[in-house]
């Protein structure tokens with residue numbers, strides 16, 4: 001029997017398709033009560049990981065469990081985990097209600113559950129319409145309704161925001177949040193775009209090239225954002241020297257001839273430059289956004305081809321240029337690997 005914990009554990013999971021290392025030694029844990037984003041660029045290995053979790057692909061090594069068991073040992077899996085994977089089709093001639101009734105019969109839940117889940121996803125008024133005429137957003141809702149039929153403890157959604165308009169995304173966010181928080185369920189959603197799911201998620205697992213790059217609370221990642229000041233001086237190397245002599249360490253020249261200074265104010269920099277007799281033509285405050293951090297964490301996928309496969313344990317990449325390394329990644333207790341039950345560094 002499974003343990004009923006609602007916990008997803010991915011441990012040293014790998015999948016090789018011929019010469020392609022789709023997933024490499026991936027480990028993370030997802031606890032109930034929050035929505036976790038599973039993020040990475042196209043081809044990072046997200047869908048493969050989710051398919052292994054759902055028993056649709058056999059791992060080359062490692063394991064993925066839900067409630068302490070591989071999917072194949074869950075008994076009636078639809079009661080434990082509901083999922084929406086990409087490109088799931090519906091019979092175009094079948095109404096939404098009939099589609100759901102077919103699935104309800106297959107997993108042994110009563111017919112009336114079809115109308116309940118249609119109501120939950122806001123498709124109540126479209127129950128008698130044929131799925132073939134549904135918009136992409138409506139199909140996403142119908143897929144979610146199908147996943148909810150067994151009233152599962154765990155929801156796994158692959159790119160659920162695809163095709164949703166802003167109102168649909170807001171609806172999905174409220175739905176998933178209350179599903180996870182109020183009912184203490186586990187929700188894992190994948191996306192290749194952080195900003196698409198940023199409003200949806202509390203925790204984040206970021207992967208690229210099949211390797212974990214970061215995992216922890218999104219809030220912690222957000223807090224680690226440091227603003228920096230971009231300075232355009234007459235003499236960049238003289239300014240770097242003057243700032244360092246005044247104890248400012250987060251200083252680095254940028255490729256466009258400016259100097260990036262972290263952990264200091266415009267005023268402090270201006271005073272030091274004036275005292276050192278260095279002319280400054282402009283200063284600009286620059287705030288790192290999450291999207292840029294996401295890109296920094298995952299860009300190895302595009303730039304690291306010669307080094308492929310990547311090192312096994314780069315859990316955290318370096319900071320974006322101009323950001324002090326000690327601030328990045330965040331180092332609060334929430335970020336201990338143990339908190340997530342993940343791999344030791």
Ligand SMILES: Nc1ncnc2c1ncn2[C@@H]1O[C@H](COP(=O)(O)OP(=O)(O)OP(=O)(O)O)[C@@H](O)[C@H]1O
Pocket residue numbers: 017020021022040041042043044045046047048049191192
């Ligand atoms: N059945 C398969 N046979 C061969 N290679 C595969 C197979 N499935 C996936 N791959 C490869 O594995 C790698 C990871 O693919 P995967 O679909 O898991 O990535 P993803 O992160 O979900 O990407 P996307 O955001 O584009 O959906 C890719 O290089 C892909 O081409």
